[in-house]
Amino acid sequence: MFGKNSKVDLELNRDVEHLIKTGGKEHILPIVQAGEPVLRQQTVAYTGQLSKHTLAKLIDAMRTTMLEAPGVGLAATQIGLGLALAVLEDHIRDDEDDPREIGELPFHVIINPVYAPVGTETRSFYEGCLSFDGYQAVRKRWLDIDAEWDDENGMHHKERMHGWPARIFQHETDHLSGELYIDKAEIRSLTTYENLEDFWCEDPVPTEAAKELGFEL
Numbered sequence: 001m002f003g004k005n006s007k008v009d010l011e012l013n014r015d016v017e018h019l020i021k022t023g024g025k026e027h028i029l030p031i032v033q034a035g036e037p038v039l040r041q042q043t044v045a046y047t048g049q050l051s052k053h054t055l056a057k058l059i060d061a062m063r064t065t066m067l068e069a070p071g072v073g074l075a076a077t078q079i080g081l082g083l084a085l086a087v088l089e090d091h092i093r094d095d096e097d098d099p100r101e102i103g104e105l106p107f108h109v110i111i112n113p114v115y116a117p118v119g120t121e122t123r124s125f126y127e128g129c130l131s132f133d134g135y136q137a138v139r140k141r142w143l144d145i146d147a148e149w150d151d152e153n154g155m156h157h158k159e160r161m162h163g164w165p166a167r168i169f170q171h172e173t174d175h176l177s178g179e180l181y182i183d184k185a186e187i188r189s190l191t192t193y194e195n196l197e198d199f200w201c202e203d204p205v206p207t208e209a210a211k212e213l214g215f216e217l
Contacts, residue, residue, distance in 0.1 A: 006048020013054050019081065020054075020061050027061040028068050029079045034132045034180060038077050043084040043176045046111045046150075059109055059152055062087045071130045072105070073168050075175035078131045084112045086172040090165065100125050100204050101163025113149035113173045117142040118160060124217045126189070126196060126206055127171065127181050136196050137185035138206050138215065141167045188215040 023029040032038060050058065058081075066074035072090040076083045090105040100123075121143040128136040145166045148158050161169055171181055182190075189209055191200065200209045210217050 008051050009049040012049050013051055016050055016054055016058055016081065019079065020057050023061050023065065026068075027064045029061055029065045031065065031069065031074075031078050031130050031133075032080050034182075036080070036131075038080050038082055039131055039175070039180060040178045041077070041082055042178055043077060043082050046083050046085055048154075049083070055152060058085075059087065063089070063107065066130075069130050073172040074130065075172050077175050077178075084176045086110050086113065086176065088165075088168055088172060090168060098204060100167075103163055103165050105165040105168060108149075109152045110147075110149035110169070110172065111151065113147065113169070113176070115142075115145040115147045115161075115166075115170060115173055118144040118146055123163075123167075124186070124206065125167070125204060126191075126200065126209075127167070127185070128193075129171070129181050131175075132180060132182055135182075135190055135192060137182055137187065137191070138189035138209065138217075139181050139185040141170050145170065147173075186210075186215040188213045 019029065062074050062079065065079065066087055066089065073086060073088045075086040087107070087109055088105060089107040090102070092104050093102055122140050123143050124138050124140045126136045127139040143166065144160065144162050146158065147161050147169050150156050189206065200206060206217065
């Protein structure tokens with residue numbers, strides 16, 4: 001929780017204002033790619049280091065950048081900022097029978113997020129990352145999680161999440177501890193976007209990919 005007694009870090013605030021300006025009038029920020037040290041660093045907890053005005057502008061720029069990419073989540077580390085903050089947003093597709101259990105995920109700002117698995121069930125699906133652009137790989141994730149985070153107003157939230165929204169939350173939260181999805185993915189499943197579309201996108205469950213590429217689900 002943070003609020004009116006939080007102390008603004010003036011130097012960091014100036015750095016973030018400068019970062020936001022790099023996005024130009026469109027507020028589209030550069031997304032750093034694998035190999036950048038910031039993606040492998042533990043982020044600093046957000047305790048109110050930014051002014052409310054700067055935080056609001058940062059969140060707006062992150063959301064714009066995420067949607068433009070396009071993506072369903074963006075962590076602060078992906079724009080070169082080592083704060084424990086991410087944005088999420090995804091919406092139900094036309095296919096209601098999608099085995100990935102894609103659910104409505106309204107726009108969320110998640111600050112200092114954590115999660116814990118609920119039960120032992122997992123699911124393995126192809127997953128991508130805006131900071132590992134051009135590729136996807138199969139990653140096993142918890143099916144259900146208990147998620148906790150603060151919002152931009154310092155309010156604390158707890159929610160049980162399931163399916164694809166739970167996967168998004170796990171992916172972005174992992175970013176904030178220096179982890180990329182590829183770290184625990186099935187490496188033999190790694191594919192370009194083009195080959196994913198040509199060979200493996202007909203069925204979201206990667207059964208055939210596991211058989212043909214030689215990995216276990």
